[in-house]
Structures are given as structure tokens and as C-alpha cells.
Amino acid sequence: MPNAKRDPFASIDRLRPLITEEEIRNRTRELGAKISADYKGSDLLLVSVLKGGFVFLADLVRTIDIPLELDFMRVRSYGARSESSGVVEITADLTGPVEGKHVLFVEDIVDTGLTMTYLMRNIKTRHPADVRLCALLYKPERKLVDVPIDYLGFTIPNQFVVGYGLDYAEKHRNLPYIATMDDEPPG
Numbered sequence: 001m002p003n004a005k006r007d008p009f010a011s012i013d014r015l016r017p018l019i020t021e022e023e024i025r026n027r028t029r030e031l032g033a034k035i036s037a038d039y040k041g042s043d044l045l046l047v048s049v050l051k052g053g054f055v056f057l058a059d060l061v062r063t064i065d066i067p068l069e070l071d072f073m074r075v076r077s078y079g080a081r082s083e084s085s086g087v088v089e090i091t092a093d094l095t096g097p098v099e100g101k102h103v104l105f106v107e108d109i110v111d112t113g114l115t116m117t118y119l120m121r122n123i124k125t126r127h128p129a130d131v132r133l134c135a136l137l138y139k140p141e142r143k144l145v146d147v148p149i150d151y152l153g154f155t156i157p158n159q160f161v162v163g164y165g166l167d168y169a170e171k172h173r174n175l176p177y178i179a180t181m182d183d184e185p186p187g
């Protein structure tokens, strides 16, 4: 059940749980173990895309047991509210160089794929050792471009989701689970 105390808007926005806290925790642990094994001995730099990715990142890093660095990017994408246009502006960039590092993007959700395609292409021009992607959620029905997701949490249906870092008009980021909203919000 939506946690009305934590998020009084949960009932107003008619949220329905889609992925539980436990499912997220278990899957995150599996991803962390795989990342730890794959990057053992490498210079790993996790890059999180704000704001939506912050909860997943915080949980994921604590399941990774090899040394790593963290950095953040913030982007603004143009288009209607729930529609990415593919035109992405980096509004806050990484704080340091990535040359020679193994960059792993940690993203909340890959929808059309346009945002991650842009960001991965951008980072590749900075000469990292390699660039990969870890995404908690993927909506294949909305795909416009192919983005290889090296570490994927869950494939979900074509519904607008909130919680666990994801918002609707800046609300619901603090829900500890992923929920769908009854109707796709207006653009």
C-alpha cells in the first residue's frame, strides 16, 4: 500500500505499487555483486544522473565492495513533461576528468533512450577507458534508440512510474518503492 504518512500525495495521485522495496533490494544486491566482480582491479567511476538517480545510487554503492569514485551530472531535457525530445543540456557537469577511467553510469530509468545516448556519447569524447550503463528500470515499448544496458534492474511496462528517486512534478521521490500513476500525467 502507498505509504500515506510518508507521502500524503500517494492517494491523491492514485499510486499503485509496481516494484516492492524487497524486490529492489534483492535485485540491487545482485547488480552490486556483478559490478564488483566485473570491475575488480579497475579504476571505477560511477556517474549518477540527478536528480532521479540519487536513491538507486545510494543503495547500489553500498552493495559494491571494490574501491570506486563517484561523480554527478545534472541534465535538462527539452520536450513535454513526460516526453524526452533528445535535446539534452548538461546543467551540471562532472567535477573531474574521466580519462583512463572505467565509467559506469547509474541511471534511474531508460525510456526512449535519448538521454543516455547523448550522455554516453558525450563522455566517450573525454577518453575514458570505457563507458557502460547500469539502469534500474527500462521501458522497452518506448524505445526510440538502442542503448546497451549492461546492468539492468527491471523491465517495466509502458506506464509512468514514480518513487525511489523518480518524481512527478517533484513529488514522490521519497517513496521507498516504485509505483505507477493511474494515468500518464499531462504533458
Ligand code: 5GP
Pocket: 052, 083, 084, 108, 109, 110, 111, 112, 113, 114, 115, 116, 159, 160, 161, 162, 166, 167, 168
Ligand atoms: P529518455 O531520454 O530515456 O526518454 O528519458 C530518461 C529520463 O526521462 C529519465 O531519466 C527520467 O528523468 C524521465 N522519465 C522517463 N520515464 C519516466 C517515468 O516513467 N517516470 C518518471 N518519473 N520519469 C521518467
